[in-house]
Amino acid sequence: MQAALDLARSGQGHVEPNPMVGCVIVRDGCVVGQGFHGQFGGPHAEVAAIRSLANPADARGATAYVTLEPCCHFGKTPPCADALIEVGVGRVVVAMEDPFDQVSGGGIAKLRAAGIEVTVGTRCAEAGDLNAPFLKRVQSGLPWVIAKWAMTIDGRIATVGGESQWITGASSRAEVHRLRGRVDAIVVGMGTVVADDPTLTARPAGPRAADRVVYCRNRLPSLDSNLVRTAKDHRLILVVGPEIDRQSLDQVRAAGAEIMPVDAVDLAAMARAGIQAIGESGATNVMLEGGSELLGSFFLASLIDECHVYVGAKAFGGAAAPGPVGGIGVAEIAQATNFKLRAMDQFDDDVRLIYRRFAD
Numbered sequence: 355m356q357a358a359l360d361l362a363r364s365g366q367g368h369v370e371p372n373p374m375v376g377c378v379i380v381r382d383g384c385v386v387g388q389g390f391h392g393q394f395g396g397p398h399a400e401v402a403a404i405r406s407l408a409n410p411a412d413a414r415g416a417t418a419y420v421t422l423e424p425c426c427h428f429g430k431t432p433p434c435a436d437a438l439i440e441v442g443v444g445r446v447v448v449a450m451e452d453p454f455d456q457v458s459g460g461g462i463a464k465l466r467a468a469g470i471e472v473t474v475g476t477r478c479a480e481a482g483d484l485n486a487p488f489l490k491r492v493q494s495g496l497p498w499v500i501a502k503w504a505m506t507i508d509g510r511i512a513t514v515g516g517e518s519q520w521i522t523g524a525s526s527r528a529e530v531h532r533l534r535g536r537v538d539a540i541v542v543g544m545g546t547v548v549a550d551d552p553t554l555t556a557r558p559a560g561p562r563a564a565d566r567v568v569y570c571r572n573r574l575p576s577l578d579s580n581l582v583r584t585a586k587d588h589r590l591i592l593v594v595g596p597e598i599d600r601q602s603l604d605q606v607r608a609a610g611a612e613i614m615p616v617d618a619v620d621l622a623a624m625a626r627a628g629i630q631a632i633g634e635s636g637a638t639n640v641m642l643e644g645g646s647e648l649l650g651s652f653f654l655a656s657l658i659d660e661c662h663v664y665v666g667a668k669a670f671g672g673a674a675a676p677g678p679v680g681g682i683g684v685a686e687i688a689q690a691t692n693f694k695l696r697a698m699d700q701f702d703d704d705v706r707l708i709y710r711r712f713a714d
């Protein structure tokens with residue numbers, strides 16, 4: 355199952371909104387076939403594994419290890435449960451049930467009805483972790499929200515003068531571009547647009563071209579900003595509150611920006627309303643790129659699932675230099691958002707820490 359989980363991860367960025375799935379077929383203690391879901395709309399992991407068999411008869415009586423319940427419905431491809439039944443596997447080991455309502459135990463039931471022994475729950479926690487964004491979207495309709503920031507070793511994301519480029523080195527920034535290239539949307543606040551004039555594209559391009567999203571309460575990006583100037587080539591969405599003036603909206607719309615109006619007025623409510631709308635547009639993974647007021651509003655609304663914290667080997671000092679998360683914060687430690695450390699990687703003199711929200 356570990357091998358199947360490792361294979362599944364190869365589909366990251368290519369298969370969403372589908373889950374990442376891997377499959378390994380074992381016969382007499384030897385791997386005879388393996389595959390993963392590699393592309394949205396392409397063959398599922400079970401079919402890829404069956405196609406990899408040197409001889410289809412090798413699957414007869416074999417055990418298939420699959421990281422997610424085989425599907426039982428006709429979607430973009432025929433049901434995988436049928437494919438496993440057809441090649442005659444004797445046993446299927448499934449890491450976890452698929453909560454997607456067109457599957458939801460139906461694939462397992464179909465295999466059992468065909469006389470195949472099915473074991474469910476092997477490495478279930480790891481499989482759930484791998485597909486946490488998919489599971490969240492299926493269960494709540496909301497996308498997985500990754501907050502990324504770069505800070506100095508003394509916890510500043512900009513100098514007292516507002517400069518933030520660059521806190522980390524070239525290899526950290528290349529890694530951020532890889533993340534940009536696999537998510538569905540990249541979100542910033544208006545303060546960052548004004549301070550940094552970012553383009554928010556992945557360079558080099560990754561498997562997905564993320565929508566660029568700006569949260570705007572009182573002001574809009576100017577027509578000569580990099581985001582608006584490139585709006586006809588790379589989708590730009592402005593999440594706007596009711597207080598924005600209509601004439602300016604018409605101008606940015608004419609320049610190619612799309613408007614996502616939200617009724618809420620306070621920042622946390624706007625954060626939630628915007629992320630809900632982004633989820634409804636089909637996003638699985640959303641990346642927040644700051645600044646601190648935007649992140650503060652997302653923390654306040656309990657919307658952050660994962661943090662990618664880059665620590666650059668610099669110190670800025672200055673009581674007025676901003677930290678990564680602004681807003682009103684919490685007064686008591688008991689109200690803190692709690693995380694678990696998932697990974698720690700070094701990029702030259704920088705460190706990247708990946709934390710996932712800890713739901714108790």
Ligand SMILES: NC(=O)c1ccc[n+]([C@@H]2O[C@H](COP(=O)([O-])OP(=O)(O)OC[C@H]3O[C@@H](n4cnc5c(N)ncnc54)[C@H](OP(=O)(O)O)[C@@H]3O)[C@@H](O)[C@H]2O)c1
Binds near residue numbers: 516572676
């Ligand atoms: N080191 C890093 O990783 C990093 C990353 C990004 C930015 N930065 C730095 O951070 C600084 C900018 O941070 P900042 O806190 O001033 O600005 P910010 O968070 O980028 O933007 C704040 C503004 O965005 C809008 N906004 C934010 N959250 C919103 C929400 N939930 N709903 C609606 N609108 C929302 C509001 O716009 P209105 O003005 O329209 O009310 C708000 O005033 C810059 O110095 C930048 O260089 C550093």
